[in-house]
Amino acid sequence: MTQSSNEAEQTAGIALKGGAAILAPVTAFPNGIPSNALVLIPLGPNGAPVEKKIVDGPVALTQDEVWKLLGLNGPPVQVQDDQGRPIVIGVEDLLTGLEKHWRENPNPDDPSPGRIYAQKLMEYGRHAKAETVLAKIVALGGEGEDWLALGVAQMQQEKFDKAEATLRGAQNLLKDSPFPSLHLAKLAHEKKDAKMEREAVERAIQIDVNSVDAWAYLTNFLREAEGEEKAVAQVEELANAPVNSRTAAPYVALQGFYAGDEKTRDKAIDFAKKAVSRSPDDVLALLCLSALYGQAGNLAEVIKVLAPHEAKMQRDVRLAHNYFEALVQMRDMAKITALLNKLATSPNREVKDFAIQRSRALQQMLAQQQQALSQAGGGQ
Numbered sequence: 001m002t003q004s005s006n007e008a009e010q011t012a013g014i015a016l017k018g019g020a021a022i023l024a025p026v027t028a029f030p031n032g033i034p035s036n037a038l039v040l041i042p043l044g045p046n047g048a049p050v051e052k053k054i055v056d057g058p059v060a061l062t063q064d065e066v067w068k069l070l071g072l073n074g075p076p077v078q079v080q081d082d083q084g085r086p087i088v089i090g091v092e093d094l095l096t097g098l099e100k101h102w103r104e105n106p107n108p109d110d111p112s113p114g115r116i117y118a119q120k121l122m123e124y125g126r127h128a129k130a131e132t133v134l135a136k137i138v139a140l141g142g143e144g145e146d147w148l149a150l151g152v153a154q155m156q157q158e159k160f161d162k163a164e165a166t167l168r169g170a171q172n173l174l175k176d177s178p179f180p181s182l183h184l185a186k187l188a189h190e191k192k193d194a195k196m197e198r199e200a201v202e203r204a205i206q207i208d209v210n211s212v213d214a215w216a217y218l219t220n221f222l223r224e225a226e227g228e229e230k231a232v233a234q235v236e237e238l239a240n241a242p243v244n245s246r247t248a249a250p251y252v253a254l255q256g257f258y259a260g261d262e263k264t265r266d267k268a269i270d271f272a273k274k275a276v277s278r279s280p281d282d283v284l285a286l287l288c289l290s291a292l293y294g295q296a297g298n299l300a301e302v303i304k305v306l307a308p309h310e311a312k313m314q315r316d317v318r319l320a321h322n323y324f325e326a327l328v329q330m331r332d333m334a335k336i337t338a339l340l341n342k343l344a345t346s347p348n349r350e351v352k353d354f355a356i357q358r359s360r361a362l363q364q365m366l367a368q369q370q371q372a373l374s375q376a377g378g379g380q
Contacts, residue, residue, distance in 0.1 A: 036323075091124055102133070111137045111146070118149060127156040144173030148180055153186050163187055178204035178211040186216060196222060209244050212284065215253035223257075248285040251275035255288055268292055276305070283316055290322045302326040310339065314346040317354050324358060336362065 026033070067074060073090035081087050098117040105113045114137050121130035134142070134150040142150075151166035164187055171180035181204035201221060204214040215235065222231035232254065239250035251274040258268035269292045275285035286309060292318035293301040306313075306323040313320035320343055327336045340362070343355035 008142070057227075088260060093122060095124070095126070097213060111140065111142060115146070118153075122149070122153060122156075123170055127153045131157065144170050144177070144180075147173055148177075148183065151180070152183055155183065155190070158190070160187060160191055162245075176207065178208040178214045181207060181212060182211075182217060185221075189221075194225065205238075205244075209247045210249045210251045212252050212256075215239075215250045216256060219253055219257065246278060248275035248279035248282040251278065252282075252284055252288055255292070259288070259292060262295075265296060269296070281312075283312060283319060286312075286317055287322065290319075291327075294322060294326065299326045299330050303330065303332075310342060311345060313339075315348055317348070317350045320351055 024279045028359065045214070064074070067076065067090060069214070071266065072075075072093075074092035075090065076088045077094055078086050078088055078090050079094060095117070098113070098120055102113040104119045114133050118130045118133040120132070121127070122135065131150065131153040134146055134153055138150055139145045147166055147170035151163045151170055154163035154166055167180050167184050168297050171184070174180055179355075181200045185197045185200035185204065188200055189196075198218075198221060201214060201218045204211060205218065208214065218238075219231055219235050222234050225231075235250055235254060236243060239247075244250065251271045255271035255275065257266040258264035258271070269289070272285065272289040272292055275282065276289050279285055286305060290302045290305050293299075297376045302322060306319060306326070309319060310323070313323060320339075324336065324339060327339065340343065343351050344359070346352045346355070
């Protein structure tokens, strides 16, 4: 008979707090191991005995100590070995390996090991170290993306003057990308410079009128400055300017502010419909509108929106997924079969795998239904 985790904690004489774990010998739980327990069999290096304090009685462990006992140097991350198989290692070992690969890179003209190392450093919040790596890459003639990453690393450390100079350098190198301008807008926000912030985000939109990120940033900026109603009016006014009149991006951005709440879903649908009417072939607009109809349970509209775009599903598994799920719920077997047959010939591996997996699942479901019917018939 097992006991609750609270009872187990009392038995072990330890109060468990969030972000920690209990490590204790089995004898500490005479009335049974808690149902939420994980079994850990400790072994020292090369089979050496573990510390006496762990064997003799219960001890409280921090999360880092748990990783060490599991043989991990830091929190676990999944990577691939040299044969492509997934393995789990500690994040510190991952970063150490990437640093070694970067420093021992035999080709000084190949910055890719440094870029990968810096990317992981940024991912795990090691911004100061990432700045050092990226600064070396930039000094050796790095590209615009390297300048952009360096500016972001500096901004994360609140080195705003350095970050601004670096991001403007990235802006000059990445003339067709809105992201340096968007990061400059974020930097201006941190500096509480509203004028610079708006100029930067509007420049991002001028650079790439189809950037949903830029339109969403502008919408949020205006909402905070002037309130929701005025923000929407100003975004729509800018969206209707001749230079912006054919892009779905402003309305894709607007629907995102209302899509998560059932109370405002109709408003989100209205914006998503405007996005599709502006650009009927925009995949993101189609995804948003079909997803909103799906959330509302309006499967007929999902099918109506997506049916003309089966060719696009050959290249985009997200569209295929939304359409397939609607057809399944409507139990339209003829259309489901035809769709999966088309998707199975796709040159896109992700789409092809989707079709194969769904076909197998469908066959299993039909076989189970047939078996159930046969058993029911035999029992009469």
